[in-house]
Amino acid sequence: MINWRRLFVVSITPEQAAGGNFPVRLLLAALFVILLHGCAGSLKPVESPLEVTPPPSEAAQWQQLEAIRKDDWFHLLNIGSEAFDWRLRAIDSAVGSIDLQTFIWELDAVGHDIKQHLLAAAERGVFVRVLVDDSFILDSDQELLEIDHHSNIELKVFNPYKRRSSEVALRNILNLGEFHRLDHRMHNKVMVVDNQVAVIGGRNLASDYFGYHETDNFRDLEVVAGGSVVQDLAAGFDDYWNDQWSFPIAEIMAQRAGSGTPRTAARTNPAVAAVHVEQTLQQRRQDWVQLVESAHSGQARLLLDRPPEASPAAKDEAPVQVGRELVKQIDAAESEVWLVSAYLIPTEELEAAIQRAENRGVQVRILTNSINSNNHLSAHSAYRKHVKTLVEMGVEVHEVRNDAKDRDLYIESPVEDKSLCLHAKVLLFDDDKAFIGSANLDPRSMRINTEMGLLIESPELNRELRQALEPDFSPRNAWLVKAGENGDLTWVSDETVLQHQPSHHFMRRIEDWFLTLLPIENEM
Secondary structure (H helix, E strand, O other): OOOHHHOOOOOOOHHHHHOOOHHHHHHHHHHHHHHHHHOOOOOOOOOOOOOOOOOOOOOHHHHHHHHHOOOEEEEEEOOHHHHHHHHHHHHHHOOOEEEEEEOOEOOOHHHHHHHHHHHHHHHOOOEEEEEEEOOOOHHHHHHHHHHHOOOOEEEEEEOOOOOOOOOHHHHHHHOHHHHHHHOOOEOOOEEEEOOOEEEEEOOOEOHHHOOOOOOEEEEOOEEEEEOOHHHHHHHHHHHHHOOOOEEEHHHHOHHHHOOOOOOOOOOOOHHHHHHHHHHHHHHHHHHHHHHHHHOEEEEEEEEEOOOOOOOOOOHHHOOOHHHHHHHHHHHHOOOEEEEEEOOEOOOHHHHHHHHHHHHOOOEEEEEEEOOOOOOOHHHHHHHHHHHHHHHHHOOEEEEEOOOOOOHHHOOOOOOOOOEEEEOOEEEEEOOOEEEEEOOOEOHHHHHHOEOEEEEEEOHHHHHHHHHHHHHHHOOOOEEEEEEOOOOOEEEEOOOOEEOOOOOOOHHHHHHHHHHHOOOOHHHO
16 A cells, blocks of 8 residues: 555644545645656656676686687576575676676665675676666665765666655656656666676576575576677677666766765675685686586577667567567477466467467477466466466466475575465477576566567577476476366366365455456556
């Protein structure tokens, strides 16, 4: 709910609050504030000096890896703790530059650790650029500004809200006049180090994406990539970094920063920075050698939605490049397609491509969230409108159980009540291609938000992904959705068969039913 008391500052006595016309006065005051803000003008694009990622570093540690592998290589990050370790190892290995692009950077335990490692890199002279979407920064403005104040760190915010608040609902209300611009978000996720190695996939920067949250965690996948494709990723980052809708956070916060409160640059302990240098030069070099020697060879192509030029809301600039290519890959498949997507709401184009695949004998398998595991019930409600059609096509549909019996594989927190939610975005085509990236299979990813990912041709990586994902499809961990004798859907696990959606709470099914009535599918 919106906390109306934070919309405006006013003293209210108990007698006034008890008056019958108080709600009307409150509503009028709220509307006045909204209109007042709406007249303040919209945010204008910013012009910044053009910056590009430095050429690939020629540091000895990277030259050693190039001597081992001259082709593109990929290492799968299946488990959250491993993904976190390699992310920090990459940061600590940097000698020249780090480019980090993300949808969410939450400064919780994991987010704070990443912050400290970035600061340690900056302290030893590494130039760090961070580009974060403005959807969920909320109450982190000041801390991010302090990070940006470091002389070796630049931080930009993509498509920012002009009128800022630490509450999502209130901030959306205050910026209602710019809805069409703000509806388009940057969902990209990548980190490029020294233009030599990169981490790309679906994980945001917060504890629950790496299995460290106390109760609710995400199942996700990424790869560490090396070779010539890294330069493509670096160039893609530059495109977004230099886009006129990527604002320096200092510019966004100029008015607030001018309040007279002194700011200090965020720094780390010099002794800590020295330790990281030692680890980078001595202990981590062998780790990289072992990783590269065991990595999969392949040929990769970067799929990247174009950043906006005139406006994020411009219809002729719709970010559809990634979605269209994924549909083409489904159409090109000859034997099998696996669609693993946290939020699966097929567009007309996607549903038609799946039907064409089934018609020509291609086996299509889907893994998505169930009503209990989905962290966005509205997305599940939109998906539910399509699931029967998919099952009747012949698609094998699996829905992740939030109480998956093997969820301990992905959760590190020492708690008993652990809930799992699928967040991965992986597509497998036949036995030799794989897509790993940020894009879900829903209208928001395919038409509204910007997305990215790697389309990798590698039978070895395809095989490892199948092995990594097969347990997720198991009845121990997912419901198989089938059509019953009377045409109604059933949900089958290793223990039971249900005639209704597998929700722990009846009211959640009622809420889900209500959401199906709302005309919001194209925004999901």
